[in-house]
Amino acid sequence: MKQETLVKELQKLVGKEKVKGSIDWRLSYAYDGTPTGYKGIPDAVVFPENTEDVAKILSFANENRIPVYPRGAGSGLTGGSAPLQGGIVVSTEKMNRIIEIDEANLAVLTEPGVVTYDLQKEVEKRGLFYPPDPSSYKFSTIGGNIAENAGGPRCVKYGVTKDYVMQLEVVFADGTVANLGSKAVKSVAGYNLKDLIVGSEGTLAFITKAYLKLIPAPEAVRTAMAIFPKVEQAAQAVADMFKVKVIPTACEFLDKNSIVAVENYAKIGLPTHAEGLLIIEVDGYEAIVDELIHRAIDVCKKAGAIEVKIASDPKEREAIWNARRAVSPAIVQLKPKKINEDVVVPRSRIPELIKNVYKIADKYNLMVVNFGHAGDGNIHVNFMYEPHEEDRVKEAVREVFLLTLELEGSVSGEHGIGWMKKEFLPLEVKDALEKMKAVKRALDPNNILNPGKIFDL
Amino acid sequence: MKQETLVKELQKLVGKEKVKGSIDWRLSYAYDGTPTGYKGIPDAVVFPENTEDVAKILSFANENRIPVYPRGAGSGLTGGSAPLQGGIVVSTEKMNRIIEIDEANLAVLTEPGVVTYDLQKEVEKRGLFYPPDPSSYKFSTIGGNIAENAGGPRCVKYGVTKDYVMQLEVVFADGTVANLGSKAVKSVAGYNLKDLIVGSEGTLAFITKAYLKLIPAPEAVRTAMAIFPKVEQAAQAVADMFKVKVIPTACEFLDKNSIVAVENYAKIGLPTHAEGLLIIEVDGYEAIVDELIHRAIDVCKKAGAIEVKIASDPKEREAIWNARRAVSPAIVQLKPKKINEDVVVPRSRIPELIKNVYKIADKYNLMVVNFGHAGDGNIHVNFMYEPHEEDRVKEAVREVFLLTLELEGSVSGEHGIGWMKKEFLPLEVKDALEKMKAVKRALDPNNILNPGKIFDL
Known part of the structure; x- marks a missing residue:
């Protein structure tokens, strides 16, 4: 179907004001949060206002074999909402009640x-x-x-x-x-x-x-920070926390390179020789949170923390979290380009992951920064690089994925596969891939819904 | 395939000792926990010892279009593991490490x-x-x-x-x-x-x-019981518990008829005029469980409880739970037959559910006993009846399901659909049923895995 015809047909279906077909609109919706830029430009952008609008658009697209790209805020990091082959971007912006x-x-x-x-x-x-x-x-x-x-x-x-x-x-x-x-x-x-x-x-x-x-809502929250000479000690503290029956609300990890980057960027007094920093938060009943945060801190000390700090008021809590929030702005200062992979491993394998990621970075002569959600084994591995290093980065990323799978982890903890990680999915799911494809064919026989994502049929 | 041939082929595949083909074995595995008795007798019963055995059996069954009935302990209540049309019962009894x-x-x-x-x-x-x-x-x-x-x-x-x-x-x-x-x-x-x-x-x-x-494991547990004149009061207490931030580990409900049945059976001093009894359990940190159980009990009192009791030791805790455990043995004394449906509704709809179940029971002149997991809205509706009342019971059950769906609930909270509830599933899932069937066809195109369960293709 010609682009102009498509736009007119869609306007007839759901109303003129809900369908945009000009090149400025189409270009604006070609992007999402993925740092690689756009892959394709949609033929139309539609803003349905209710379920009936969506049903009409999908029926029409299905009959005419036109790709449909569902889209929220377009903030995904693996290209999940990116239009790959023309078709219709369907935004939920107007369905916001x-x-x-x-x-x-x-x-x-x-x-x-x-x-x-x-x-x-x-x-x-x-x-x-x-x-x-x-x-x-x-x-x-x-x-x-x-x-x-x-x-x-x-x-x-x-x-x-x-x-x-x-x-x-x-x-x-x-x-x-x-x-x-x-x-x-x-x-x-x-x-x-x-x-x-x-x-x-x-x-x-x-x-x-x-x-x-x-x-x-939890009645109260307590926040603390602990700094470790060795990454194994930080990992040990995470594991031991569960043994003293503390399930932290958050348990964030910064590696040596993250600590250095944050310190250089924000000058908050972090010891730049330390290999690991944990931010630990607990929440729950007012009567128990103090005990819990002390249990967590005791565990950190036993594991070898050289410095611990419990926030005594909201201001100090903010200060602790600012160290974590500073990571992303700090590391983008290091090199012009960044690739952020969110691999996840069983908690106990975190030290092996970090050690070997450093080895991979050494092998390819790249800068790597690791931080993330240590409590659930989800580490964001960030390679920081110059444009001319791109090929080496790709090799290194591939090795990180293989390492992750060797450690019984997953190639994506929370970012999804999108089009960015398609080549790595089969390495993880193996024979289940054909079953996933069978389910896709059963529910979307004409492959109109977000085609080219997760896997190719 | 002839029954004897099937048994021999299976024995060749996985070993003689793992395959049983005599009528005594086949009859023993024709049953599960469903009170209606058996529907069909399998041709063979197989006891695989590992994944490879299972893969061989399924490949063979798939090639030869033979039904396979996976079976655990056979304790299901809706016929989930019952063989309906000959075929092979595959028991996991030997895969128990x-x-x-x-x-x-x-x-x-x-x-x-x-x-x-x-x-x-x-x-x-x-x-x-x-x-x-x-x-x-x-x-x-x-x-x-x-x-x-x-x-x-x-x-x-x-x-x-x-x-x-x-x-x-x-x-x-x-x-x-x-x-x-x-x-x-x-x-x-x-x-x-x-x-x-x-x-x-x-x-x-x-x-x-x-x-x-x-x-x-939680450090400590506390248990209490509260008795209410009106069922609405018990339901109100359940809802209010969450408002004071108590998420009970268990929140079990007995209706008037359950209370009467338990009292007649076990003589534990329950007030037989009460419409509702709650058993509330909380668990968690030693330092907080006393506060939590008191919060829960305060809520019960405010909602109108006439009697509350907190167990002060494990013996008293057992006594409270014995009231709950006595329900099933107590109610089977009431009538020779019982049908137990495990409908579930949003918590706030429990009073409407109970009231209207009584109305349905009145309409069909049947005895009904309601009890179950009030904390999640999952109520076991038990019609107790004489054999000659069976037709009326079926009508009443149907009305209970329709009522449940009117209250935005589900026809099964935990027992599953099996073959017992197949006719009610479409009333709940409506247009999703065809999609479920599409998924089944995609993953089991020859319909060999537990055919005739959940829905017919």
């Missing part, structure tokens, strides 16, 4: 385009808590978080987005509208298609509503 | 035939905790629990079986062996087939190994 906060049942019914942070603020007004907190939470949307099964620092205690999705209203590729899951806390009625859709990166269905579980 | 308890990563790798209780005891020796606790946990198996996504009283705080399955080794219908999920705490690499298999009642794949998440 929180429909109902169901206080009696600790849940919220929302449209997919609501920004995660906005939803959190809204439920917090009622003493409730929506824990998933991807770094992008101030601009990424609930729909995008669900499509990518977003994690975040708090997931070591509270789990990932999937753990909060009770029911989804979705539109399948053929325009079928269905509710998956249940508003009841548990349900075993038929196949769990809900959790299949979560994390499927927009390739199996378009999410139009989500009924999300909330929990009572 | 706990392979490794991974203390550093808080996880256990196990074969599917391990009894849930045995696994719990084993991990508890190391200060670890596997929370899922279906009523059958002393004899049901991990594999069966996963296939049915079993719940239990503790799931209001700790979640269901699904929440503890990190990785599964499965054999698909065509004999493909694959690992689904990850040993890492989080992973977004490809489709979440793991959570699709959990709860699929053996219709999509055969589970051969499970890597399960464990948590640190």
Whole structure:
């Protein structure tokens, strides 16, 4: 179908004002958060306002074999929402209402385009808590978080987005509208298609509503920092914390290069010879949080921490977190280019991961910075490089993925596969890949939903 | 294939001693826990000892279009493991090793035939905790629990079986062996087939190994009982508990008829005019459990409880739980037959559910007893009846399901669909049913895995 015809047909379907076909609009929606730039330009950008609009668009696209690229805030890091082969970008920007906060049942019914942070603020007004907190939470949307099964620092205690999705209203590729899951806390009625859709990166269905579980907001929080001469000591502290029955809300790790970068950037007095820094947060009942943070700190001391600090007020808490927040702005000062991979390994394998990542960096003569969510083994491995080093970086990244799999980990903890990591997926999932493809063909036989993502058919 | 030929072929495949073909064996494995008796007799019963055995059996069955019925302990209540049309029962009884308890990563790798209780005891020796606790946990198996996504009283705080399955080794219908999920705490690499298999009642794949998440065992537990004149008051107390930030480990409900039945049976001094009894348990840190149980009890008093009791020692705790445990033996004294449905509704709809179930019972002149997991809205509705009342019971059950769906609930909280509830599934999942069937056809094109369960193709 000609581009102009497509735009006109879509305008007839859902209304002129909801469909944009000019080159400026199309270019603006060719990008997402992936640092590689755009891969393709869509033929049209559509802003549906409700489920019916989405169903009409998908039915039409399915009949005419036109690719559809679901899009939240476009903040993904692996190209999940990037249009690859023309077609239609379908943005959830206009589907941004929180429909109902169901206080009696600790849940919220929302449209997919609501920004995660906005939803959190809204439920917090009622003493409730929506824990998933991807770094992008101030601009990424609930729909995008669900499509990518977003994690975040708090997931070591509270789990990932999937753990909060009770029911989804979705539109399948053929325009079928269905509710998956249940508003009841548990349900075993038929196949769990809900959790299949979560994390499927927009390739199996378009999410139009989500009924999300909330929990009572924790009464209190305590934050501490611990600095270790050796990376093994930091890893040991993480493991031992669980043994004294402390499940931290967050347990963030900075490696030597991160510490140096932050110190050079922010001058906050970090010891630049240290190999590991942990930021530990606990939350829960007022009567217990002090005990918990002390248990955590005792564990750190026993593991060999040379410096520990418990925040005594919100200002000190902010100061501790600022060290973590400074990592990203600090490291981009180091080199003009960066590639950030979010590998994840079983907690106990973190020291092996870090040591060997350094070896790989040495082998390819590259700068590497490691930091991330140590509590759940999810480490962001960042190679910082000059443009001419790109080929070596690619080799190094490949070795990091192989290392991760050797350590029984996963090539993506929270960023997804998108188009960026397609070549590495088969190394991890092996014979399950054909079964994933079979499911894709069953639910989207014409391959219109986000084609070219996760795997090629 | 002739029955004798099938047995011989299977014996050639996996070894003579692992295949039973005599009528006594076949009859013994025709049954499961479903009170309706058997539906069909299998042609052979096979006891594989490892993944390779299972892969051989499934490849063979797939080539020859022979039904395969995966079976754990056969304790299911909806006919999940019942052979319907001849074929092969494949029992996991000989795959009953706990392979490794991974203390550093808080996880256990196990074969599917391990009894849930045995696994719990084993991990508890190391200060670890596997929370899922279906009523059958002393004899049901991990594999069966996963296939049915079993719940239990503790799931209001700790979640269901699904929440503890990190990785599964499965054999698909065509004999493909694959690992689904990850040993890492989080992973977004490809489709979440793991959570699709959990709860699929053996219709999509055969589970051969499970890597399960464990948590640190709670330090302490407190138990209390509260008795309410009105069912609404009990329901209000459940809702209010979350408002004071108490997430009970268990929150069990007995209705008036349950209370009367238990009192007549066990003479423990329960007030038989009361409409609701709650058993509340909290667990966690030693320093906080007393405060939590008092918060819960205060909520009960405010909601109108006429009697509250906190167990002051393990003996009193046992006495409280005995009231709950007495329900099943007590109610079977009431009438010769019983049908137990495990509907689930959003917590706030419990009073409406109970009131209207009584109305339905009145309309059909039947005795009904309601009890169960109030904390997550999962109520076991038991019609007690004489054999000649069977037709009226069927009508009443149908109305209970329709009521449940009107209250935005689910027709099964934890027992599954099996063959027993097939006719009600479409009322709940509506247009998603065709998508479930598409997934089944994609993963098991010859429909050999547990055919006739959940839905007919």
